[in-house]
Amino acid sequence: MEIEQSYIKIYKDFGQLIKDNSAEVMNRERDKAFARFEELGFPTTKLEDYKHTDIRSRYAIDFGMNIRRVEFPINPYSVFKCDVPGINSHLFFIVNDSFYHDPQGDTTNKEIEDLISQGVLIGSLKEHAEKQPDLVAKYYGKAANVQNDGSVAFNAAFAQDGFFLYVPKNVVIEKPIQLINVMRATTDTMANSRNLIVLEEGAKAKFLVCAHTMDACNFLSNRVTEVFVGKNASYEHYKLENTSYNMTNIGSLYVEQSEGSNVLVNEMTLHNGFTRNNICINLNGEHAEALLCGMAIGDKEELIDNTTAINHNVSHCHSKELYKYVLNDKATGVFAGRILVKQDAQKTEAYQSNKNLCATKDAHVYSKPQLEIYADDVKCSHGATTGQIDDNALFYMRSRGISEREARMLLMLAFTNDVIENISVEALKNRIHLLVEKRFRGELSKCAGCIICKE
Amino acid sequence: MLEIKNLHASINGKEILKGINLTVKPGEIHAIMGPNGSGKSTLSSVLTGNPAFQVTEGEVHFYGKNLLELSPEDRSREGVFLSFQYPVEIPGVSMVNFMRTAVNEHRKYKGLDPMSASDFLKLMREKKDLVELDNKLANRSVNEGFSGGEKKRNEIFQMAMLEPRLSILDETDSGLDIDALRIVANGVNKLKSKDNASIVITHYQRLLDYIVPDFVHVLYKGRIVKSAGKELALELEEKGYDWIKKELGE
Numbered sequence: 016m017e018i019e020q021s022y023i024k025i026y027k028d029f030g031q032l033i034k035d036n037s038a039e040v041m042n043r044e045r046d047k048a049f050a051r052f053e054e055l056g057f058p059t060t061k062l063e064d065y066k067h068t069d070i071r072s073r074y075a076i077d078f079g080m081n082i083r084r085v086e087f088p089i090n091p092y093s094v095f096k097c098d099v100p101g102i103n104s105h106l107f108f109i110v111n112d113s114f115y116h117d118p119q120g121d122t123t124n125k126e127i128e129d130l131i132s133q134g135v136l137i138g139s140l141k142e143h144a145e146k147q148p149d150l151v152a153k154y155y156g157k158a159a160n161v162q163n164d165g166s167v168a169f170n171a172a173f174a175q176d177g178f179f180l181y182v183p184k185n186v187v188i189e190k191p192i193q194l195i196n197v198m199r200a201t202t203d204t205m206a207n208s209r210n211l212i213v214l215e216e217g218a219k220a221k222f223l224v225c226a227h228t229m230d231a232c233n234f235l236s237n238r239v240t241e242v243f244v245g246k247n248a249s250y251e252h253y254k255l256e257n258t259s260y261n262m263t264n265i266g267s268l269y270v271e272q273s274e275g276s277n278v279l280v281n282e283m284t285l286h287n288g289f290t291r292n293n294i295c296i297n298l299n300g301e302h303a304e305a306l307l308c309g310m311a312i313g314d315k316e317e318l319i320d321n322t323t324a325i326n327h328n329v330s331h332c333h334s335k336e337l338y339k340y341v342l343n344d345k346a347t348g349v350f351a352g353r354i355l356v357k358q359d360a361q362k363t364e365a366y367q368s369n370k371n372l373c374a375t376k377d378a379h380v381y382s383k384p385q386l387e388i389y390a391d392d393v394k395c396s397h398g399a400t401t402g403q404i405d406d407n408a409l410f411y412m413r414s415r416g417i418s419e420r421e422a423r424m425l426l427m428l429a430f431t432n433d434v435i436e437n438i439s440v441e442a443l444k445n446r447i448h449l450l451v452e453k454r455f456r457g458e459l460s461k462c463a464g465c466i467i468c469k470e
Numbered sequence: 471m472l473e474i475k476n477l478h479a480s481i482n483g484k485e486i487l488k489g490i491n492l493t494v495k496p497g498e499i500h501a502i503m504g505p506n507g508s509g510k511s512t513l514s515s516v517l518t519g520n521p522a523f524q525v526t527e528g529e530v531h532f533y534g535k536n537l538l539e540l541s542p543e544d545r546s547r548e549g550v551f552l553s554f555q556y557p558v559e560i561p562g563v564s565m566v567n568f569m570r571t572a573v574n575e576h577r578k579y580k581g582l583d584p585m586s587a588s589d590f591l592k593l594m595r596e597k598k599d600l601v602e603l604d605n606k607l608a609n610r611s612v613n614e615g616f617s618g619g620e621k622k623r624n625e626i627f628q629m630a631m632l633e634p635r636l637s638i639l640d641e642t643d644s645g646l647d648i649d650a651l652r653i654v655a656n657g658v659n660k661l662k663s664k665d666n667a668s669i670v671i672t673h674y675q676r677l678l679d680y681i682v683p684d685f686v687h688v689l690y691k692g693r694i695v696k697s698a699g700k701e702l703a704l705e706l707e708e709k710g711y712d713w714i715k716k717e718l719g720e
Contacts, residue, residue, distance in 0.1 A: 411558040414518050415572040415628060416546035429562025
């Protein structure tokens, strides 16, 4: 427990300071979460769920934590400009682990005012937890798997802030809400943050999370997002990671779906260092639908692990899952997809597909599709394939004068196409197409148009 | 334009071509016929640089250039085209994107600027009509879900787009009904000029009713065992390949 000891010491020495700089609601379960972390430690590769992904060793670096909430001198709004036409979003930032307040007032623009007048709550989780403790307490920590995952328990012990969105009954937010997580520091830094998203009955929202790094030191982020989607509500969650080799990104997403709700989750990893995405979708009400997609493009020694669970807890729900990996060089991909159909979840339809392309001999994919079915009247399927680039297609293209490099690029691009097509925001879809193409061409070291990254 | 001398080639150590000699001049149409397994498709694969085959002996020159030293893409850019016996389906790559990439790579090779999007689409429309290819097919993925006839027409469409100096049509007639055959053959005939040449590989004489060859060669056991004018095709149709075998004393 050596690696854990230094963090245990930090909590014992600074626990009060952590609490003083967070909200009471977030502190309620903090000591319990810490106690659980003390018991569990960080997940090791001895655990089935972390067999190929040694996140524990990633914590061995002596990261700094910003417990006192010292503001980092940067205004992301002034340096971030998205130059892809049509991406018109409500833009928010988490710098390291803190919600960023625009000195000009990020909640003062007309559109946000309109939303607020309809009862929408949006902004810092810490502040909303202070202002609306009952509302936040109703949901905070209710979905995250603190009990069984040491990494999530760690987040619950250390996270002090994050993003909060509350959409009241029947309110529709047309524009996507974009949250950019930026890592920015001059020394090795860790960020623990917590997002909470609540959609009441009939509400609609689209959420886009981007992960970026800005500096060359080592970063680790451990972010937990809980989403509660009310009856007949509709929620889309896109995550785009475009970080760097010095980044360890641990993201846990928990989605709780009520009756008749509709959820789309699409997580795309373009550039990263070491990434673990935990995704857990609970279908708790009949006729709920979930579409879970993701893709990962890896090269060098990048590692991307998507461990997903879709739980059909009641009958008449649909889920569809599609994950694709394209790996070059010595990259590693891990996919674990578990679909659980409980005993009474009759008339369930659940389909899962995982397809992987290893473009080099040294690239590896570990794929583990799992179906666990306890009901007897269901339609379920799963399939996993891992292969190389199709030599026949490659030769066909070359015989038309397309260079081998370009042909490979087109084939890899084609391979990821159906995941990208599962983006309902047209401008975002076009942008991702462009970014993925640049990624395969090696022209993308950072997000196109993101001035933050060009510094 | 094309000079093949004593070409030997093998796949997985098994020799398929055992000394092919063939000269093709601009404006000519050569038909290569022969029984199954005689090496017809291997010849087309070797000429276009399919990496599955190894050339063990011999030379191939195309307008003086050593063709065997060129990559498949450079052979294409030099003006060698293969209409595949089994066109490959490429899910996710649209015909438009595929053809635009190919055309612009050819242009780049010749030192020309890429074609503008509007010029390109105009060219595509024009060439599509030549083989009566449906508009919708252009927006679909390459060959994906195309019928057998559509795939073959798509090959000739690509040929029209790339304007090769030498076209090799590998069993372009296989799997075609009589209407599709006529459309494909018409396309090929319209593309014919005094500056380009074709090698037509076929089992049957049927295609040669539409695409009339100047020379007919019989390929047997990896060698060209008989060459003559177009009348040879008719004779083969009538007497079968056994007649050739007998002539060879087998």
